[in-house]
Amino acid sequence: MAFVSGLIYLLVYLYAGGSNSVFYGGLIGALVYVLISYYSGSKMALAVNQAKEIQKKDNPRLYRIVENLAITEGLPTPKVYIMDDPAPNAFATGRDPRHSAVCVTTGLLDIMDDKELQGVMAHELGHIKNYDVRVSMIAFALTVVISLLADIMLRLTFFSDRDNNNNQAALILGLIAAVLAPLVATFIQLAISRRREYLADATGALATRYPEGLASALEKIGKAGSAIKHQNSSTAHLFFANPLKKGMIAGLFSTHPPIEDRVARLRQMGNHA
């Protein structure tokens, strides 16, 4: 997402040759992109991962689990998709519960038993219930806006303070802040993403009344590895567990909290009753 938006910005910049209209061009480009991905984002996410929609008769086990969980949460039943990949993983997309979809890998269906599959799907429905796609869209849009504002500030400081030596320090600080702002905004966006993962875990545990199902599903995924064949960072944050290979991102850059932490929190929930 960030990459394509940056690309749009870069193209507009190069085309317009560096005048002020660039910023408006970049801003409009990025916001248009955000609007497009907001309204058709779920179709894109599903297409990118080559997901196929299923009906109840195609896979009654999965469909019934999703349907019953939707009734428990008071949501309309989302569309159900399956993607062909040996790694166990799942994601949910959709800007609101009425236009939502969940997708699971064939690997997940093979490895999990019913209680664990229920836990995973409850987590995904939790994302839908908490409007997490909307949250991450807004977070991303803010990142873009902050980046552009930082850029504008940068140029303003260049043009207005060349003749005033007293403001050298302020200029340097301003430069550092302007350069760091987009980076910090991205960190915050990722931190939000991790927080929402914990929230979806909790919502899922509440729906199933059985946090152990989700916890043991996470453990199985931790052992099996959740990296899928089709590496695509733009939809990474939507997945249940980190779909990117270990080397690509870690720690601060991760869209998902570490699995051990998630398991620990879930097991603790059971103990508090």
Place this chain on the structure above:
Amino acid sequence: MTIAIIVIVAIVLIGIVVAVMYNSLVTLNQQSSEAFSDIKVQLKRRYDLIPNLVSAVKGYAKHESTVFKEVTEAREKALGATGVAETAKSDGDFQKTMKSLFAVAEAYPDLKASENFQKLQDELTDTEDKIQAARRFYNGVVRDFNTKRTTFPTNILAGSLGFKEDKEFYAVDESEAKAIEKPVDVKF
């Protein structure tokens, strides 16, 4: 002059607060009505499956007429139930008759092996899961409503706004109901 403004602002703020409280109680109230309707929808699904199930068992065990009579009567009663308490009670009573019916089926291995019966059992299990899901959702909404009604600050005004009592949970006596949980349970 300024005192008048302060008083007006205070009244408007209080008005907003009361409106918010009232709306949240009304919303939860409506949601709980809808949730209860959902329970009834799922229950109806279950009761619609019963005639087929009874005739499938009758095909193998014609003489067990008491059980069939009990099932049919419990079903009639449950279909006619209104209100949360009555529906929950008839739900529990019906599940007890189901236990007897499946106990009868245990004695006829041909029946249990028949595709028709297994399919019905499968559907019934899914329907029971859906009923449980609907009950959970309903109880969740009722919990939220009761909590909102009795916690500060909404509890001060809840009575005067017309919400004088807590709603009741949909509670079914499930000690006897385990019969339908596991469909194909072959014991030797």
